[in-house]
Amino acid sequence: MTDTPPRHRPKMRLPIEWLGILPFVLFALLFLILPTMKIVIGAFQTPEGSFTLQNLIDLNTDSIRRAYWTSIKLSMITALLGCAMGFAMAAAVVFGGLPKRIRSPLLTFSGVASNFAGVPLAFAFIATLGPAGLVTLWLKTEFGINLRAMGFNLLSFWGLVVTYLFFQIPLMILIIIPALDGLKREWREAAAVLGATGAQYWRMVALPILFPSLLGTFALLFANSFGAVATAFALTGPQLNIVPIKLFAQIRGDVLGNPNLGYALAFGMIVITGLANVTYIVLRTRSERWLK
Amino acid sequence: MAFLDLTNLEKTFGANRVVKDFNLGIDKGEFVSLLGPSGCGKTTVLRMVAGFETPTSGSIRIDGQDVTDQRTNQRAIGMMFQAYALFPNMTVADNVAFGLKVKGISRAEREARVAEMLRLIGLPDLATRFPFQLSGGQQQRVALARALAPRPRVLLLDEPLSALDAKVRVSLRNEIRVIQRELGITTIFVTHDQEEAMSISDRIVVMNGGIAEQAGAPFEIYNNPRTRFVAGFVGTLNMFTATVESQQDGLLTVAGQRVLLPKGPITARDGDTVTLALRPEAIRLGRAEGREVVMPATIDEVHFLGSVIRVRARVAGTVVALDTFNRPDQPPPPVGSAAEISFAASDVILLPE
Numbered sequence: 285m286t287d288t289p290p291r292h293r294p295k296m297r298l299p300i301e302w303l304g305i306l307p308f309v310l311f312a313l314l315f316l317i318l319p320t321m322k323i324v325i326g327a328f329q330t331p332e333g334s335f336t337l338q339n340l341i342d343l344n345t346d347s348i349r350r351a352y353w354t355s356i357k358l359s360m361i362t363a364l365l366g367c368a369m370g371f372a373m374a375a376a377v378v379f380g381g382l383p384k385r386i387r388s389p390l391l392t393f394s395g396v397a398s399n400f401a402g403v404p405l406a407f408a409f410i411a412t413l414g415p416a417g418l419v420t421l422w423l424k425t426e427f428g429i430n431l432r433a434m435g436f437n438l439l440s441f442w443g444l445v446v447t448y449l450f451f452q453i454p455l456m457i458l459i460i461i462p463a464l465d466g467l468k469r470e471w472r473e474a475a476a477v478l479g480a481t482g483a484q485y486w487r488m489v490a491l492p493i494l495f496p497s498l499l500g501t502f503a504l505l506f507a508n509s510f511g512a513v514a515t516a517f518a519l520t521g522p523q524l525n526i527v528p529i530k531l532f533a534q535i536r537g538d539v540l541g542n543p544n545l546g547y548a549l550a551f552g553m554i555v556i557t558g559l560a561n562v563t564y565i566v567l568r569t570r571s572e573r574w575l576k
Numbered sequence: 577m578a579f580l581d582l583t584n585l586e587k588t589f590g591a592n593r594v595v596k597d598f599n600l601g602i603d604k605g606e607f608v609s610l611l612g613p614s615g616c617g618k619t620t621v622l623r624m625v626a627g628f629e630t631p632t633s634g635s636i637r638i639d640g641q642d643v644t645d646q647r648t649n650q651r652a653i654g655m656m657f658q659a660y661a662l663f664p665n666m667t668v669a670d671n672v673a674f675g676l677k678v679k680g681i682s683r684a685e686r687e688a689r690v691a692e693m694l695r696l697i698g699l700p701d702l703a704t705r706f707p708f709q710l711s712g713g714q715q716q717r718v719a720l721a722r723a724l725a726p727r728p729r730v731l732l733l734d735e736p737l738s739a740l741d742a743k744v745r746v747s748l749r750n751e752i753r754v755i756q757r758e759l760g761i762t763t764i765f766v767t768h769d770q771e772e773a774m775s776i777s778d779r780i781v782v783m784n785g786g787i788a789e790q791a792g793a794p795f796e797i798y799n800n801p802r803t804r805f806v807a808g809f810v811g812t813l814n815m816f817t818a819t820v821e822s823q824q825d826g827l828l829t830v831a832g833q834r835v836l837l838p839k840g841p842i843t844a845r846d847g848d849t850v851t852l853a854l855r856p857e858a859i860r861l862g863r864a865e866g867r868e869v870v871m872p873a874t875i876d877e878v879h880f881l882g883s884v885i886r887v888r889a890r891v892a893g894t895v896v897a898l899d900t901f902n903r904p905d906q907p908p909p910p911v912g913s914a915a916e917i918s919f920a921a922s923d924v925i926l927l928p929e
Contacts, residue, residue: 470661473628476648477655478675478726488674492665 320554326547339548347525352552355510355527358441362448363505367498369449370456377457378464391461394454401451406518409447413438439520447519448512452505459504463497496568503564507557527553577640579604579762580625580730585634587620587786594620596786598634602779605760607753609773612783613809618766621783622732625764627651638729654723654761656736660715662707668694668718669703675726693721696755713744720752724759731756733765737772749776770810774798782806798855804927807853814859814896815927816852820844828852831892835869838922851927858923859898861887861909867918875915878908889917 330336342348377387400408412419415432423429437443467490475485491498513528522533527549534546578601585598595617602608610618623629625636627648635644643651662671669690676686694700697717707715716736723731733752737745753776756763767773773780774794781791782805790802801807818828818835823846826837830852844850860867873889873896885900885908898917900908909915 468659468661470657470659471663473626473648474655474657474661474663474722475674475678476628477626477651477653477732478678478722479649479652480674480678481649484678488678489663489665493663 323547323550323554326544327551329544329547331542331544336544339542339544340551342542342545343548343552348527348530348549351525351527351530352556354441354525355553356556358444358448358526359506359509362445362452362509363502365445365449366452366456366505367502370453370501371460371498373453374457374460374464378461391458394457397454398451398458401512402514403518405447405450405515409438409443409450409519413443413446439523441524444516444519444524447515448509452509455505455508456501459501460494460497463494467493499564499568503560506560510553510557510560578602579606579639580764581635581637582621582625583635583637585621585624585636586632587617587624587629588632594786595624595631598786598788600781600788600791602762602764604639604762607756607763607765607776607778609765609767609777609780610783611767611770611773611780611810613768616783617786618768618783619734622734622764622766625730626653626655626732652726652729653732654726654728654730655732656716656719656723656734658735658738660707660712660719660739662715662719662722664707666706667703668699668705668707668710671707671718672721672725674722679726689725690721693725696724696758697721697751711744712740713748716740716748717751720755724755724761729762731761731763733763735766735768737767738769745772752776774810780810782809784809799925801925802928804851807925807927812856812897813925814854814856814894814898816854816892816894818850818852820846820848820850822846823848830869831871833869833871835921835924837924837926842926853925853927854896854919854923855925856886856897856899859896859917859919861889861898861900862916863918867920869921870916870918873915873917875909875911875913878911880908889915891917 327339328335328337330338373390376382377390409417411417413431413436414420415438417438420431423431438446471489471493472485475489480488511528513532516524516526517529517532520529522529531546531549531553534543534549580600580602582598582600585595586593587595598617598621600608600621610621612618620629624631627643627646631644635642637643638651663674666674669687672690672693673686676689681689690703691700694703697720699714699717699721702710702714702718707718710718716739719736736752737749740748749772765773765776774797777794779791780794780797782789782797784805790797790806792800797806797810801810807813816830818830820842821827821829821834823844824841826840826842828835828837828850835852842850863870871891873891875887876890876895877888879886879888880902883902885902887898887900887908889896889898896917
């Protein structure tokens with residue numbers, strides 16, 4: 285007969301290591317997961333609560349299709365321009381030989397500007413680049429440049445693009461500077477010593493290394509722009525046909541008269557953002573084969 | 577004329593003169609180490625040769641061609657860095673082929689050269705691996721292959737072994753030397769590790785405060801240091817204060833013991849105080865044949881290192897380190913015991929004041 289060692293039952297204990305993230309979990313549950321579930325469920329319900337696909341079918345109207353397309357275009361353009369301009373500025377700060385004292389104020393400003401949106405931003409742009417704005421009048425009186433005559437209208441699609449860039453560019457700067465800092469000096473020097481020009485180094489080494497970060501930032505900028513409503517509404521009112529404004533109008537309850545169609549609009553936004561993220565994840569996975 | 581000529585090189589950063597009137601000629605195929613403590617200017621010299629830093633004055637010539645104002649990518653130089661510096665987004669093969677690719681070499685030629693280089697470094701099967709899948713030693717081998725693939729005129733090694741563990745370090749330094757000899761490539765090796773420099777180099781340049789204190793073969797540097805700094809920096813040194821009895825005869829007194837230097841007259845005057853130096857291996861514990869100077873000592877510390885026992889003994893108020901081989905039939909002396917040390921006057925190094 286063999287002696288079996290006595291079994292020790294593991295003691296039950298509170299998982300206190302999870303306590304730290306409890307406030308975040310609660311916050312995410314109450315203000316992200318539950319509202320999202322409500323949107324998704326509501327998109328498939330009639331106002332009386334029964335199941336329907338009619339809300340999704342109703343999205344396929346000319347006005348709503350155009351709203352989605354305008355939103356996607358706006359988000360793509362501001363994300364692309366934000367990435368390009370923010371990258372150029374960040375690269376100038378990190379590699380351009382600018383004095384070190386420039387970096388800290390630029391980062392502080394970027395932190396503020398990337399969160400500067402909504403009514404204050406719209407007002408700032410109306411006061412500067414609006415039809416009677418400070419800059420508009422200054423350009424007209426001092427240099428004879430008439431922005432209006434040149435086709436620029438702040439309260440239009442391109443006006444919104446310019447306004448969105450005010451927070452898109454700083455956001456790009458904030459995110460990409462640490463990635464640029466991560467490019468080792470030795471990589472640049474090794475490339476040079478092996479005979480590569482600056483352009484060859486960027487094309488063959490630096491940009492492929494930065495690609496996952498650039499891709500991630502682009503996705504974030506896209507989502508940032510796609511979901512923005514306060515700035516757009518404060519700047520153009522209900523006249524610009526983009527999805528968040530349509531959705532906002534629906535929430536106010538006096539335009540569409542069908543809250544469940546509003547849920548379907550929001551559901552459509554979730555699907556588009558989800559698809560953008562899936563594309564991002566696939567591209568990132570492909571480009572990150574060389575990472576652990 | 578030397579293959580690589582550094583003439584009157586100077587480098588200042590602001591008010592700080594980092595390299596001062598540095599002159600060095602390196603023959604084709606020679607392996608020269610720049611040895612010195614941190615901040616002595618050795619890396620700055622290397623970076624000037626690479627073209628990463630522009631000399632404040634002076635010139636750099638490779639094979640008779642003045643490259644002082646040439647860009648780095650035009651100098652045809654290979655370099656290994658301390659932190660490997662492999663491109664993380666490329667496989668081993670792509671890393672090795674990089675220099676050939678930017679030169680516009682055809683794919684077939686590139687592939688053949690990459691295969692040849694990977695065979696040379698003993699990693700022919702790792703072509704498709706990424707740098708993160710390699711050990712530190714393997715990464716540094718790949719870095720060597722990458723540096724050599726475009727057939728550079730000069731190879732620069734910037735402390736390439738310092739990030740590796742001790743065992744890999746020794747084996748890789750031997751491999752680097754074998755490959756360097758095989759290819760006959762002119763090489764500059766920067767290190768602060770004297771053992772590394774002595775074991776691998778044809779010639780060592782000991783640097784201090786931006787100047788070359790002494791240049792010579794490792795044997796010469798170790799046994800005949802020309803300055804107090806070189807004597808102290810290269811190897812362990814025991815120093816004694818001595819009084820000159822007869823400048824003409826080279827006769828000195830150390831703690832009451834007379835030491836007659838076989839090299840004859842010395843530059844100091846009679847009655848002057850001078851500093852004598854002895855390597856640990858020149859001193860014996862106890863009396864020994866051929867070691868005519870004998871001094872009483874007290875054993876302070878005994879460190880058993882395996883084949884060698886390092887003993888620290890107090891001699892005339894000075895702590896002296898001496899090495900003795902381990903002999904199973906002769907246990908090391910107990911700490912605190914009285915003993916004698918002996919050395920030959922011919923092993924004494926008279927340090928310049």
